Amino acid sequence: MTQHWFRLYVQRIDTTRNMARFYAMSIEPDLFGGSALIRRWGRIGTRGQERIDLFKDDAEAAEAIGRFLFLARQKRARGYRPQAHT
Numbered sequence: 001m002t003q004h005w006f007r008l009y010v011q012r013i014d015t016t017r018n019m020a021r022f023y024a025m026s027i028e029p030d031l032f033g034g035s036a037l038i039r040r041w042g043r044i045g046t047r048g049q050e051r052i053d054l055f056k057d058d059a060e061a062a063e064a065i066g067r068f069l070f071l072a073r074q075k076r077a078r079g080y081r082p083q084a085h086t
Contacts, residue, residue, distance in 0.1 A: 006065055008072055010080035011044060020044040023075050025068065027061045030054060035061035037068070 011022040024040040035058045042048020055061040 006062065009083055010072070010075050011083050012075075012078065012080045013044070014079070021080075022048065023071075023080060025065075025072070027058065027065065033057075037061050037064055039068070039071075 006025070006027045008025040009022065010024075011020070013020045020043060022040075022042065022044050024038075026038050028036050028038055030036045035055045037053040037055065039051045039053075040048050053064065055064060
């Protein structure tokens with residue numbers, strides 16, 4: 001089984017509008033040998049919301065990333081910038 005690791009974390013902070021938001025996307029293994037595309041978003045400092053899409057293997061999850069990268073482009077156009085996240 002080949003591992004296709006992917007992680008994206010962007011945030012937008014605008015103090016004049018009291019805005020501090022994040023958006024995160026990652027591919028992680030699930031408990032059944034498949035892969036999960038996990039997307040999280042919300043206000044920085046909160047748990048936010050989460051959506052998990054399950055796939056049968058890493059290759060299928062990596063292929064799905066292509067369909068979701070338009071979200072990353074939209075976030076960039078709206079002022080989100082990549083950040084290091086641990």
